[in-house]
Amino acid sequence: MYIEKINSPTDLKTLTTDEMKVLASEIRDGLMNRLSKKGGHFGPNFGFVEATIAMHYVFNSPRDKFVFDVSHQSYTHKMLTGRKDAYLYDEHFSDISGYTNPEESEHDFFNVGHTSTSVSLACGLAKGRDLVGGKENIVAVIGDGSLSGGEALEGIDFASELESNFIIVVNDNDMSIAENHGGLYKNLKALRESDGICECNLFKAMGLDYMYVAEGNNIEKLIEAFAKVKDTDHPTVVHICTQKGKGYEPAETNKENWHWCMPFDTETGKSKFTGGGEDYGTMTCDYLLDKMKKDERVVALVAAVPVCIGFTEDKRKQAGKQFVDVGICEEHAVAMASGIAKNGGKPVFATHSSFFQRTYDQISQDLCVNGNSATLLVNTGSVYGMNDVTHLGIYDIPMMSNIPNLVYLAPTSCEEYFAMLDWSIEQDKYPVAVRIPCNGVIHTDKEIDTDYSNLNKYKVTQNGKNIAVIALGDFYQIGGAVAKMIEEKTGAAPTLINPRYITGLDEELLESLKKNHTKVITLEDGILDGGFGEKIARFYGPTDVKVYNYGLKKEFIDRYDVNEVLIRNRITPELICEDVL
């Protein structure tokens, strides 16, 4: 096997192109080994094997520097830069992350996981090089799906100002996670259909030189193209057409489902994930479809992650014009939602907590300054969400809850979640965000309020004394367990409160607690800094009431174990009782 002997890109450079073709096949076997057992990004990696081989053959990494967008296509790069064992041998699976990572290798320059960043980051490397008089090649890789993101378009527009070597490899597989959306994809199509020669050319219109490679899975053609742009003295786009999922029939056929995979049977392609049971994605989608049928003004928006609220292809069709995938452009999505609400629609925009970070200013300016009644659904906003350092859902409370005018709600059960969502869609006074629960679908048979327009009224779910436990959202259940343990240990039942509103204090209730409570415990599923509990601490600051805030430390954590993180932050009933009693 060739792959066994490749410990750095240098080892690749002695191979003939025929040998490299065999290598490509071996790499796909390695990818298959890891992905079928551990899951990960499938289609992007299977499609980019040949291009990565050609890049490492032509350029000299790490002197020449590659920046991968999202870096969900960087597995072959990892295999060629000393990390093949993490694909070939099960016991080394956990040696690496799913994205580029400078701590793993000198061939990686950035921890990347969000889309549309590679061109700008690479522009920085190029400018840094030019300042210190370096001569290396700087290569940014970006997929067609990522092109619609504002940061990518800003970067591509700026790139032509660099008067020095800069190469943008546009990896065009004619797919985002789902299908692409946006006018520029018509231009990519025209370029593909004209073999790259049609006059109207997005990249040229952005001031860049341009080269087209129809066969983006052909090593010889790619080597030829990359050799032409190597060491050139100005910015150039190399537009290559690859096949997403190439080499595995199920992935070639159903590109959307195979963008990312759970562990699967390699023979049948069937997922080994049997999870089943209820999930908030499907339930949210079904709720919205029903709502849409009853009200033509309701419209769901997503930014290229339709399945985060259950909108599979068939359900997108059912929704028709009441479903909009804007593509990868969260900024546009939030501003558009504000506009829809302003003109009589009832928009619901959903994405992951980590991706809401890409639209802070639009939430503040386009939406909240204007007070339009759009609904934002925050998915995987939780320590129980995604655990890659680039996809953490533990920062949205400080990020969003301190924006004026926003009503940010944290449901504690399935029934409360849908009641809040329904209220939000029906009301026309406030921009509202709802944090979709992430700790499993927990049902309640208690009566749930349907009207949340009396803002910042917390719900006392257990009247008690001495100690009050204010437990927000996903941590409400932990709060319940804390309350129970306090009662067991002290003989007195504490007060238990579901605050529901992240964005405001129930000052009347907090004031009333002073009468027969000396201690208040807060719990929140996110970092403490800038979060919910600190506001309670501020309220009681000048009083005799003692406040104990529980939540996560402000830090970037990576591939963590939830229980370990909770224990480290002393978020268990036992540890909390130890601190407080």
Add this chain to the structure above:
Amino acid sequence: MYIEKINSPTDLKTLTTDEMKVLASEIRDGLMNRLSKKGGHFGPNFGFVEATIAMHYVFNSPRDKFVFDVSHQSYTHKMLTGRKDAYLYDEHFSDISGYTNPEESEHDFFNVGHTSTSVSLACGLAKGRDLVGGKENIVAVIGDGSLSGGEALEGIDFASELESNFIIVVNDNDMSIAENHGGLYKNLKALRESDGICECNLFKAMGLDYMYVAEGNNIEKLIEAFAKVKDTDHPTVVHICTQKGKGYEPAETNKENWHWCMPFDTETGKSKFTGGGEDYGTMTCDYLLDKMKKDERVVALVAAVPVCIGFTEDKRKQAGKQFVDVGICEEHAVAMASGIAKNGGKPVFATHSSFFQRTYDQISQDLCVNGNSATLLVNTGSVYGMNDVTHLGIYDIPMMSNIPNLVYLAPTSCEEYFAMLDWSIEQDKYPVAVRIPCNGVIHTDKEIDTDYSNLNKYKVTQNGKNIAVIALGDFYQIGGAVAKMIEEKTGAAPTLINPRYITGLDEELLESLKKNHTKVITLEDGILDGGFGEKIARFYGPTDVKVYNYGLKKEFIDRYDVNEVLIRNRITPELICEDVL
């Protein structure tokens, strides 16, 4: 005068084009009256008089809906929609804001002040219209300078997905605030030079229909163009070429200086602002120029607001390749700064507090996850900064200080500011942000630390007892006055602390204060929610120390008086002593 008789756009529709030309002249007189006495956006408004007249002549506002980008060119629109008195008569100047404002008029749909938002907001209006079966025209106006912003490019890319009426008026005056930067401007130039017919066309590459109007200050031509696109059933760009500052010679000649003006003498064009004295813009620029001479790795970046750190045209030339104006694209700027730092450069990116909102995710992901040592200079982050609701500088502490890995510093004097900036540029361990003081250039003769690498060590500037005053950044001087008054009133000097670090607690110091302090007062120049003081309240939450947090209420405020805001938030020595003693 025609303008006297125009109370709504209906009154305009009876005029002949010759009469409208006279009206245009009257409007410029009105603009001149207001701008020369009160200041405001000059160039954008003088250039867009004819286009606004033509828009209101052809379309039927408010049924047809106009969305202005930044809305700094909306003065003529205001004059034609019932608000002329605010331009013609000095006593009505304060009737209106400097931007579109739905509270002022049914002809305004959004409070807008940030760039690059109009297309996305208008896409929302169009989608809302389509959901409810409306038939009105939706018109987005956007300047060429704003096109480089990610949100604008996302919106333009998405627009072609609308299969219904949608009109984007690109107001091309070949200028941003300063000159434009980015490859797309080469395409605008090619379009202008080919009378709009060159094949390579950014807007067509984004999937849009396209029309070109060379004479963007010619009412007949504009009416003809707008009439053609009115009631069409698909998205279209109308690219019009206007002259920035048209009708006033000094503004036509020096477009950058006349983008925005202070009150001036209409005869000479000379500013009546005599302010003088030291300013942080000039001082920062001179410091950086000196630094650049000594170190070729130092590079200053701005996003279209070079003068916010004093980089006037001559100084930009002096800096040469060590100064980069990326154009309006803050996302790109931060990611690029991260890349520059990664590859050996020493980048300093400066913009206004309010504009840092446009790059939250890049600060978090591209910069802080990667821990690269770029410097961010936060300008006008203060209650003393800009006071339009769309440009407030009171939210950056909660927004930025809760991002892990960032070191956010708040200097309390001129000397401390430059010491912090210099340390930040020279160190290579942390992403650092420095909040440029905004309460005047205050000097100190006390010795200033030059090394800030021992993170989160607060500076005790006065040792005392009973009460500790922790006064952050611009509010340090108020803290000093509070301390003095406490001593006067109680006979005991309190401890006074300059915390310097916004992003972390000096736990050792805070712990030590417990010994002989019962009360801690915090002061910060920003909203309290998610801010600095709440972290102190959290620290002391479980203890007997009482904490009093002073800062601003979380709300959007508009055109406020600083002293009124401070008093309303009880931020004066008298009121604080009243609360605490």
